[in-house]
Structure formats: structure tokens, C-alpha cells
Amino acid sequence: MFPKKMSARLAFPGLAAVFAAFFFAAGAPTPLLSLRQQEWHFSTGTLGIAFSAYAIGLLAALLGAGSLSDHVGRRPVMLAALAAELAAMIGFVLAPSITWVIGSRILQGIATGLATSAFSAAITEQAPARFKKFAGGLAAGSVAGGLGVGALVTGAAVQFTSDANTVIFSALTAIMALGLVFVGFTSETTPKWPGALRSLIPRIGVPAALRSEFAAGVPVHVAGWMFPAFFLGLSPAILRLHFALDGGLVAGFTAFLGPFAAAVSSFTFNRHPARQATIIGTSLTLIGVIVVLIGVNQTWLAAVWIGAVLGGTGFGASFGGQVRLIVPHIQPHQRAGVFSGIYTVAYLAFGLPVIIAGQLVPILGPVPTFQWYAAAIVAFAVPAVVIQLVRQRRDTASALTPAAPAA
Template sequence: MSRTFSPSRPTRPPRTFPAKTAFPGLALVFAAFFFAAGAPTPLLSLRQQEWGFSAGTLSLAFAIYAIGLLAALLVGGSLSDHLGRRPVMLIALYTELIAMIAFMVASTITWVIIARALQGIATGIATGAFNAAIAEQAPSHLKKLAGGLAGASVAGGLGIGALVTGAAVQFTADANLLIFAILTGVMILGIVFVSFTSETAVKRPGAVRSLTPRLSIPGKIRREFAAGLPLHIAGWMFPAFFLGLSPVLLRLHFALDGGLVAGFTAFLGPFSAAVATFAFGRHPARHSSLAGVSFILLGILAVLFGINATWLPAVWIGAVLGGIGFGGSFGGQIRLIAPHIQPHQRAGVFASIYAAAYLAFSLPVIIAGQLAPVWGLVPTLLAYGVTLSAFAAVGIVIQAVLLKSESTPKPALARSTVTANSRPD
């Protein structure tokens, strides 16, 4: 009896989420990284009271995250341009998962600092890959929204993470265990989700060579990138103030120890930034950049007034104003640069942008933490605010000059002049 062989069936490609699901889903997973980054703000203040470490150690524990993130950006920021988006996103998620577990079991500030550094490395690996993947998964009619959604994920995640954790500190017996157990579960879900998203990048050779630390800024965007640096410095120094320094300010200057007030104060700016990102997205990018950096200046002036007058509502008003400005200015700069980036350059360029951003997010806070015991808390914070104001003022001038030059009518073509002059009398 002969056996009949049927032709072999082609192997089915693995099932993946459609773009309309992958696009918002990846933005939510990316936001989870920054929710986790904002979560330690109220917890670090609580740990300082329990474990008795110095203000300098507190600022280091906050800023080591940004240092790890910056290192990962410089080394692996363009890795997904070579290996693909999905493998790099998964590496980031597994590293973040280890960091969440380390936070959950940490018993000393040393372990918290190690967990915070791991968290920064994970977020640095994620930044270029997720920004590029979100832009590439966006449906064609939502391409303009993609950059804003990625920016809103960063700001909104930081703010909501601080607020939720602050509430947990206020109302639960073990906020650290609760928050990081939940985040551990979130990262596992993120791993599952990303595993079923389609690959959007064409793999290219040179992955090992791409690990050499360098910035990737194509010639077409170098002028715009340089013009945006004062804006990025002022913009990212602003949320760093609230996430890294405001818990100490509240406790020592305003005599407020509650986790909820610390979380709420840290929440206002980033959340306002996330909302503003979408509101400003309806307006031209240059106008958004100029208006945004102007709001940042108004915000820090209100904060400085509140500190000097010991009036907390002014600090909160300043947080909202500066947050609005951060959302408008950062989103505007992304929209000015994004159209000029080739697909294979996306991860590297986003890594360069965030490298500048996170230097501004980390170094001033570390310096302030070291100076506070010498100068005093309030003088140090006032100096921080004045420095931020100076960068914002420079950013306003640069963006105003660029806006004016772009609005000036172009001179008539020489050919038109020749034609007019050649008419018979």
C-alpha cells in the first residue's frame, strides 16, 4: 500500500499585533519605564529618614539613574538600527525586570543605588529602540502624533509614578514592596507584549562597531540640534528639580513629611508636560519651542518666589507652568528634527537628543546635592533656579531669532528680476 505525500505547507509567520494595537501598546510599555523612574522619588525621601544617609547620597541615588541611562545611550543607543527594534526592546525589559526585583528586596542604600543604576541602563537601552519603534508602528495618519506620544510617555510616566508611589507611602504599610511588586508584573507583561510585535527595522551589519560610544547627529539637523541645546538643558533641569530635590525642600524648608505631598509636588510638572505635548502638537513646531521655553522661564521664576516666600502654592503653580513649557519645548524640538532623519538614523539621533537631555537631568542635581551641606539648602536651590533661568533666557532668544528668520519673506528670484528688467519701455 503506497503512502501519499502531500506537498509541505509553508511555515506560517508568527502572529503579531497589528500596528493599530502595537502603536499605543508600545507607548504604554515605554511609559512604564518612566513610571518606574518616577516611583523612587517619594521612596528615597522615606528611606533617607529611615536609614539616615546624607543629602549628597540622596542626590546620587536619584542621579545615578540618569548617569546609567546616559552611558547606555552612548554605547547602545543605535544598536536597534543593527539588531532590530524588538530584540533591543526585550533586552531593555529584562534588565528593567532585574532592577525592579532589586528595588523590591533592597535593604541598604547601596542596593538602592545599584538598582537605580540598572534601571537607568535599562531605560537608556530602551529609549532609542522604543522611540524608533513607536514612530514606525504608527499608522500613516498618526505619524505626526508618534513623536508627541513618545514624549508624553516619558513625562506622564515620571509624574504618575511619583504620585502613585507618594500615595502608597502615605496610605500603605510597605509602599516599596507594593510598588515594585506591581512593576515587576508590569515588566513581565511588557516582555510578553513586545514579543508579539512585528519587527519594523531592517537589520544591518556593524552591531559591534555601533557599541563604540559616539553621538549620531546627521549634518541636516546639526544646526537645529545646537540651537535646541539651551532649551533642552533648561527643560530637563526643571523636572529634575522636582523629582530629585523637592522632597528635601518639602521636608526641611516647608516642614512637610507626607509621602502624598511629595508625590503630588513631583507629579504636577511631568503630568502638565504630558498634557501640553498634545496641546502644543496642534501648533507649528517653532512656535511650540518658543512658547514652551518661555513657560519654563515663568515656571522657575514662580518656584523661586515660592521658595523665597516659603509659600508652597507658588511652587505648585511654577511646577505646572514649567511642566507646560517642558512639554511644548521638547515636543517642538522633536518635531523640528524628526522629518529630517532617515529610518536607519532614528535610534542614533534619539539617543543623541536624550544624551543631552539626561546630562541636564543628572549633573546639576548631583552638584546641588554636594553643595547643599556647604551653602545651605535654600541658597543652593536658588542658585540652581538662576542657572536654569539663564539657559531658558538664551533658549528664548535663539528660538525667537530662528522664528523671525523663518517668517521673513524670501527675496524674489533673480530670474524674476531679470524678466522684469527686460521688458520694453
């Protein structure tokens, strides 16, 4: 048994770093899948499935075990997630075919699903008092930043090394092993609650008092998470088929910009009121996807990059804002279940549209497929802004209404 003596001051940033490593690993396959497509000659539809298999495994884990750490504790679930992620990294190193890669992606998704709610809750609970409000943004920044940096570093490895797959996933294997040791030395942050087996029945654990806010955030999450999914799942195919660019570095850099901007903005907008951050962020996502659409239609790569930064900034602001609107009102034993609900919506938006788009590329072509994809983002972003503006007005009216005198 590991000793439990690490201070919260060290555990807080350390857990965020380990959590980010999961998403570094999730972003890493983006340039590699494009390279494998050229080497193994599988279709764009299969490419979409290989990318989104991760989201399928993640959703299965979130729905089945998303609130498990509320019952058995954070540490056991985090350690199980790291062990599964370690196995997935070894699978990527040894993969001889796309079928093996898809299997490893599913296992990686299961591991990340186990990690998502447990790490998000543990990061919040380990945060020193003065950083409690900052913790939600840090968790969101770990997700977005990890995805972007993973794609960029792997793209550079594809460009400048002869065996990028082995280099990247061997390093990640070592990182996950170190993460196992680190988490083993952290303290447990929540008491055990009965009902662990019952918690494995798939459901989204959103308390009744939070359901209105949760529902209002659904279109925000769908628009926000569809945006980086395009860059991580489909942009390499667009770059190769439409822009005639197949270098690993350009694919990695294009996939990096949006998530990295999201990571930065999740910290920047953490100083703004949560509702305001959500409204500004969703508006920027809307503007960003329109700029990217112009860039794709005109074969203008600079516009694609500018749109990626704008939309990524919006994604980070809106997702962090929505998390901050909900987290202060969650009871400790509900925390993992609520994070499970948030990320279930997020990863449905992250994975399912890419699978559909991947099947449409051979039929419609890359540009018309992206035009429909962009239209779907707009269709969610516009009502999301309207809903949040209405709720902001309601919040303001409630704050100005004097409280009734006590009897």
C-alpha cells in the first residue's frame, strides 16, 4: 500500500499535470493516424472511426463508472485509469494494423473516462482554499492544453524522426508509469459512500437543483467540443485532400492551435464572471468557425489558423465558465457524478459528429462535408448564446430583487 503523505500544495498541480498527460496522449494520434492512413491505405471513414473510437470508450466508462469515485474514493479510480492508460500506450507501440490501433483507442478512451470525473473532482478537492475557484479552470485547461500539445509534439516527431509512433508512445508509457507512482502517494480526498455497485448502472448524476443550469449548458458544450474535434479528427484529411499538405508538422500545428488557445483562455477568463465568460466564449466559437469556413472555402490556411485561435479561445472560455457555474453548488459526494454528466455531453459532441463526417467525406468530398459540420456548430452556438443571455438577465434581476423580510 502506498503511503498517504503528500501535501495538497504538491498534489494539486501534480494531479493536474497527470490529468493533462491523459489528454496529451489523446491528442497524440492526430498526426499519426494521418501518417498511418498513407502507410496502411485505409479510408477516411476508417480514420474517423479510429479517432472517435476513443470517445466511444470514454463515454462507456463515464456512463458506467463516472460516479464510482464518489463511492470508493478518488485514488483507487485514478490508479485504475492510469493502469488502463499504460496498457493502451503499450498497445500503440506494438500496433501492427489499424484494427489494433482502434482497439487501443477504445482502451485509451475507457481509461480517460475513468480518469475524467475522478481527476476533475480530486483536483478541485486538493486545491488550496485560495485556488478553489481556479481549480475548475485548471481542470478544463488540462484537457484542452493536453490535446493541443499532444498533437503538436507528435506532429514534430512525425516530421523529424523516422519512427514517431515508437518515440511518442514509449515516452507516454514511461509518463503513465510515473503517474501511477505519483497518484499512489497522494491522499484520499473523499469519504467512501455506499452504493458502489448501484453506481455502475449507466446514468447521469445531475442533482435536481442543477438540472436547469446543466440543460442550459448543453448547446454550449456541443458547439464548443465540436470545434476542437474537427481539428483533431478531420483537419489532417482536409489539409491533405484539399490543401495538398501532408507534412506532420503542419498537421500537428493546425491541430495544436485551437486546444492551446482554449487552455490559455480557460485561465484568462477565470477572472471574469462565469456567465459572462460563457457568453463571450460561445460567441468567439461562433466567429471562429465562420473564419475557418472562409479559410477552407478559399484554400487560405492563414484564415484557418486565425479561426482556430478564435474558436479555441471561445471553447476554453465557455467550457470553463459552464464548469464554474455548476461546481460551487455540488455536494462532495455528487461531484464525480456531475462531472460525468458534463463530460458525457462533451464527448458525444467530440466523437459522434466526427464519425458521421468521416463517412461523408468519400461521398460529399472534404469541403462540402466541413461546410455541413460548420453549419451544425453554428446551429448550436447561436441558441447557446441566446439562452445564456436570457439567464444572465434573470441572474441580474434576481440580484436586484430585495430579499423578503424575515417573519
